[in-house]
Each structure stands twice: as structure tokens, then as C-alpha cells.
Amino acid sequence: MGACVSTSSKSTCSSGSNGGEAAPPSCLGTVFRGQKRTRRTFFDHVVTLQNLSSVPNRIFTNGKSRTSCIFTQQGRKGINQDAMIVWEDFLPEDVTFCGVFDGHGPHGHLVARKVRDALPTKLLSFLHSCESRQNGSGQTCFKPNPRKPDIGDAEKDISAEDTLNSTWREAFMKSYKAMDKELRSHPNLDCFCSGSTAVTIVRQGSNLFMGYIGDSRAIMGSKDSNDSMVAIQLTVDLKPDLPREAERIKKCKGRVFALQDEPEVPRVWLPFDDAPGLAMARAFGDFCLKDYGVISIPEFSHRTLTDRDQFIVLASDGVWDVLSNEEVVEIVSTAPSRASAARILVDSAAREWKLKYPTSKMDDCAVVCLFLDGKMDSESDYEEQGFSSATLQSNHSGNAVESDDGTKSEPCLQRNYTVRSSEESNNYSRLATDVDETGEAVAAEDQCWSGLEGVTRVNSLVQLPRFSEERPEPDP
Template identity: 70%
Template sequence: MGSCISTVSFTSGSSSSGGGGGGGERRSSSCFPLRSHRNKRTKASFSKQIINLEQLPQIPNQIFTNGKSRTSCIYTQQGRKGINQDAMVVWEEFVSEDAIFCGVFDGHGPHGHLVARKVREALPLKLLSFLQSQESTGNDAGSNCFNRKVKTGSGDSLASVKDSPSEDPYLSLWSDAFVKSYKAMDKELRSHSTVDCFCSGSTAVTLVKQGLNLFMGYIGDSRAVLGSRDSSDSIVAVQLTVDLKPDLPREAERIKRCKGRVFALQDEPEVQRVWLPFDDAPGLAMARAFGDFCLKDYGVISVPEFSHRLLTERDHFVVLASDGVWDVLSNEEVVEIVFMAPTRSSAARVVVESAVREWKLKYPTSKMDDCAVVCLYLDGKMDSESEPEELSISAATNHSYHSQVNESDDGQNPAESSYLQRNFTVRSAEDSNLVSGTAIEIVEGGEGGSEDHNWLGLEGVTRVNSLVQLPRFSQERANT
């Protein structure tokens, strides 16, 4: 258990952090690979589409640094904890001309920035690979090139889609692709030896928009929110994902069944954390993550929740963001900021700047978290509209299709209302109570932490997802 567990890429080449460039193949607008071409042609076409990470900056229609595309804008800003551990990507024409992949990844721990970047680079390719392999097998679900419209109702679960022969297996196909790609991603992180992610990891919130379908997979507490209009024509915020943290009863129950412990420290009672069964470490503030292999035997998993939503003409944009945004801005505030942004291409930047101001106002003694935002406009336009009129902003309940793909005995509705609005993992200095004798080593950003650094509740707010860098304890202690 004390061995070095690290990240991996597809090849020995490493990718740069530049934006998307030219080159690469243009994929068919209908489907790929076609069932009628299964054989050597399929294999040749498939091998060309699995792009090695060394060529990532040359993938057409992809951006992963501050900027805009034809349909989206993205922006990130470093906090005050060291290196920026957030990463993001938008990939247009992902599986077809009308498909867009978006993702936000929030690293944590001493090497979290490296984990987040590796996931950003490799996860979309893995999802693409599994979608292509589903198509190339020639099953009925994949025969229409992933372009069919899902007709499940808002209350359907994945189990009902799988178990009922009358239901279209289309959703199961997409769910399997997300689950398999996340599993393969975590497996590669575990097996490589470049970066230690024994107690470092990353969240992920990813979606594919294809036609009127939104397919989403996510772990951790990064979040996706939809800006839509209600029956009174007001812009409302619809939360599309759930913050998968230890304060969710179903997540805590799984962790406890695996002998992990869930509790909050006395000076931050609002933050439930995951701890080893035999040591008060590492204090992870999420229930699912890539990496964090010190806790993978104790209930922390990388299996994503899968969601589907069928879009309507009332739906206008989707915002994906890391918890540095959601800690200080509500869903409604973010939707209003995007809707009222002076230009569409500046919306992500305006959200980040608003979050930065809120950090300074609400938590002046804090170390501000990194912020990353992706704004995807569902009509496929960028800065072609007139200035938006002022509309009222109100809350809305998410009625989209949700499924917890790894647990069928859960029985819980993922959209528990008490967990939708704020992450509640920021502690104010005034509300913190000093715990006598408590000294916790803190890991900030990618810089690591000093071994003699003591963290105390009254010293201000420090937003970290993992409180302690886990010591390399002996295997004998782990077995006791």
C-alpha cells in the first residue's frame, strides 16, 4: 500500500497545454466506422482516429486553454494555493459533426494538477474509443451511429431501460461507454509510474451533446448546470449533476461498508471527509474521484454517475465549473451571469471574475480556490445575438434522467434537494472553532506542504479537498 501509484498517457509522448490547432482527420458526418466496412478498412480507420497524446494540440476543433470555439467559451484562473489544478476541454465534432464533448477536471493533492491534465487529455479519447468499439461490434443499439433520439421519460432509471425489452437500449450503450472509459482511465492512472497519485486525484464532469441529447458522466464535486426558460419565460437554473461527496447518505453508506470512515473535523463540522480505517488520513472531501488510490479499497470509487437529458427549445446553455465557482456562487447566480454577459465569448471569463470577487468579499482571509468554467451554447451560435433582455432568475428542479450506474440497491434520488446548491466546504474564520491539540499537515495546490506546517481553524479558510498528505506507512500497519 506504500508503493508509488501514478498517472499514464496513451504513449510516451507528452502533450502541451496549447490550444487546438490544425491537422488530423475530419470524421464522417453520419457515422464511424460504418458497419458495412468492418474488416481491415475499419481497423485502419479506427487506428487513425485514436490520436496519440503527442498530437493532442493538433486535434481539430478542440480547445483546452482560455478562449472560445464555434459553440463554447472556456476560462480558468489560478487561486492562491499554488499551481492551478483545474483543467478543461471542449472538443467539437466529437463523434459526428453535431456532437460536442465538454469536460472540467479539478485536481487535488500534491500532484492533482498532473492528474487533472492527464484525465483531460486521455478521457475523451477513451470515451471515443469505446463508442467506436460499440459501433464496430455491429449491435443493434449502435447501428444508427449514435444519432437516435432517446424517448425515455424523465423518471426512467437505467435499470428500467436495461430490463425492459420494449425500451431502446440506446441509453445503456452510452452509459456503458462512459462507465468503461472512466474505469479504463483510473486503471491507467494506477498502473503508470510517472506521477504519484496515491493521495492525489481529480474530479470530472463530462458531457456529450449530440443533436437534442445531453449525455453526462461525472465523479466528484465539479458540477453542470443548465440555463433554461420556464413556463413564464424566465431564465431558470436546472442542476444536471449531483455533487458526489461523503455527505450524501448513499455515498457514505458505501464507504462505510468498505471499512472507510466518514466524519467531519470539529472545527469544520459542515465538511464530511473520508478517512482510512486505521489512520486519520487523508481526509478526502469527495466520495468519487480519479486517483486517490490510498482510499480505493475503502469505498472511494471512480465509477461515474450517468445522466441523460432530452433538450427542448427552452434550453439555452450549459455551464460546467469546478467547485471553486460553486463554493461562492449559487446555480441561479451563475446562470444569471452567463445570460447577462456582454458577449457570449466572454461569459466563462465573467463567471470566473465574479467568483473571484465573491471569494474576496465572503472569505477575505481565505486562500481562494482555482476556478474553471466551460459555457456551451446549445443553439450552436457565438456572439450572433442581440443584447439579451433582463429576465428574472428562479430556481428549478432537475427533471432529467439520472442513474447511479454502479449501485442498484441504492433507492435514493440523486437530486436530493439538500445537496444541490452549495458545496459547503468553505469555512469562515469566524465560524471555525479551534480544536485543542489538532495539528494537520496541509497540501496546497501542486506545491506540496511543509512537514511541520500546522493547520488551525482560526488561521483562516483554506479550501482543500484532501487535508493530509498520506505518510508512507508500513504494510504491517495497514493489515492491523
């Protein structure tokens, strides 16, 4: 079983409140040791992993919530290694957490599920720490100041916005670091040659905060001045050939190159062995490469949402390998119902795999669609699309039955040689991510980011390394 998140609280759950204040949305109030509580705070519903099953408005299997729909489908490589989550009422002040996690390696499915469960609670824990630090200052570091018209105090408003942005950045950085540290020391989960990507977003009112590693992607559907739907890419696919990523890896003695049979798929290799061939520059786990340039430090960004922004799509690379950003926005915006959008998108990706690459094995696909106006279809519309309760609990997608004991059959690393043509790949823009010499992600607001389009491949790893604990020194 997974280890618990370390917090400074004990969780209790009651069925309701009797004449006092209303219970927090998760019905999991906390009592902090050594503190005398007179009111419930923003973080009364910080929970441990054992309590997750009782948290309302948190979905992680095929279905819908008040504002979202999610769907995953197993590919043809073995067990589904993708995981996803939507957690509404993540914080009481109109905050929603969404994430997609794409595992790879022999135990990638377990890593992805572990990150899905533990990362959000770590984020809550670090935000609670911020609240505790600010308790005596009269400030609230995680809550934007309400608008105060006609007070002529723009500088203070900017300062408050900067504080909010800085707080979320710190929380993302610390929670990602703590997540990777927990995976390294996990007693029952071998992450040496297994890992997971992560693309996570927090929507707080009109603020959108994003943290991500690996090559899962987030995009947004928005209306332009002509009321036409356009695709806006929100994250960058962190591939090994991005200049800053490649530079960091090479400084750490790692190697970056593509195989002859897949020239458009750059991979990360050990300095002394042609393994494991990781097709991304950042990931949770993959500790065989952590000394050689692969990091788990997330890229962080903030965006202010407008009325023109319609929805956000998070998806694993099984979708992006065969569908463009524009195609995804078109599919979601024209879906018969919002509740069916994620399922239809996955079905479209599956068809494209068969059409474009009929001899290759389809990758796992996972999709989260978050509708920014907070509206979903009526229940009748939902049922008309075939989403009965029995369907939502079915196991045809390969993710409804979950276990951390590794008893399921593990995916093989058998190679399949499907890549895009050189002509297609030359059309893709390549832009580096900013990382300073210590590996810390730095802001890049002054740059116009454009991410790599996905390059089709079947396995994120080529083969497992062959060496003992005493590793040979690379040749001079």
C-alpha cells in the first residue's frame, strides 16, 4: 500500500455540523496539534491517502463531474499506464485541481497512480504551511484580494497578484520535489527504471496555475475576435532535444540521441550503456537517470482567464501523437454533449492510430476536459450519450480496478518502429525551457512559448539498463 502524506494534522470526518459552522466541502475537518482553533480555515480538508475514497467531488475513473469529464482507454501495449484526476472543491474558494499522468517502464502504471493520489495532497500540505506562516501577519497568501473599485491602489493589487503567483509557484515546486523524494524511498515501488509524466493545473477563479514535467500536454479552447474557436497551447512538451534540456543532460554526463530506426525521437541514455532511452527530459521516478540530467522540477506558469476562454484539455501523449491542438479543440467544441467530449476525443485518437499507423500498437490515452463556465449537460443528455452508471464503473478502459501491489501483468518493452516522417517533423517548432544552472525552473514570461508537437512512438523506454550497483566509469 502507498505511504501516507506527511502532514501536521489528523483527519476526522463527521456527517454534518450541529448548530456550528458548516463542514468543509470534503467533510474531513482537521485538528492541528498544538493549535487552538476557533474557526475553520482554507485547509481544513487536507487529507491523507487513506481518506481519498471518501472525498466528494474527486473523480479519477471514466465519468463526469460538475464542470469536467474524463476518459481513458488502454492501448495495445499491456496494462493501461495512464492516470487522471479532477478534484473539484480542492480548496473551498472556487478551486479545482486537474491532472493527467502517463507512466512508463515496468511499473509505470503504479507510479502514475501513486502520483495521481499523492501529489494533490502534497500540494494542499504545502499551501497549509503557507497559511500557517502567514497566520500572524493578517495576510492570506493563497487567496486573491477581492476587487476594490475606485481606490486607485493599483500597486497594491499588483503586489497581491505577485504574492499569489509566487505562493502557487513555491507550492508546485515543493510538492513535485516531495513527490519524487517519496517515490525514491518507497519500500514497495521500484522506480529505478519506471516513472511518470505529470501535467497538473489549478483553476482558482480567473487564475490558472500550471505545473508539468514530461510530454503530457495542456491546451485551451478559446474564441478569437471573430468568435471562432482557436487552440492555445498552455504547456511545453519537455523533450530531450529542447536546447536547454539537452544542455543540462549533457552537463550531467547523460547522452541525448535518436536511434537510426526512429530518427525523430530523441532519447536520454546512460553514459556507459545504451539504455534506457527515455523519450522525455523530466519525469517522476526514473532514478537510473536522475544523476545524468533527468529532473522532476516542474515548469510553472500562470495565466489569467478571460470570458473568451471556453475549456481546457489535458491529455497524455497517446492523443497528441496523432491529433493536433486544433483538431482536439474542434472535436471537443463540437461534441454532442459536454459529458461525452473526453470519450469522443479518445475515440477519435484511436481511429487516427488505426488510420495513420495500422501496423503499430496504439498508445494508452487519457483525457481531462474542464469547462471554464462551470456548466455541464443535463442528466438526460448525459444518459443519451451512453454514460450509464454501469458504464462508468466498467473496466474496459483498464483503469477501474486499481492496485499498488504490482500483481497485474506488467507491460513489455518490445520495440515498435513507428515514427513521423522527417518532412512532418521539420514543421514542428522547437523551443527551449528556461532552467538555471542549479536546475531550478525560471520564469519565461517574456518569451512566446510554443511546444513540440508529439512524435509518434510506442514506448517511452527502449530497454532496461544492464549494470550492478557498482557502475563502470565511462570511457574518457
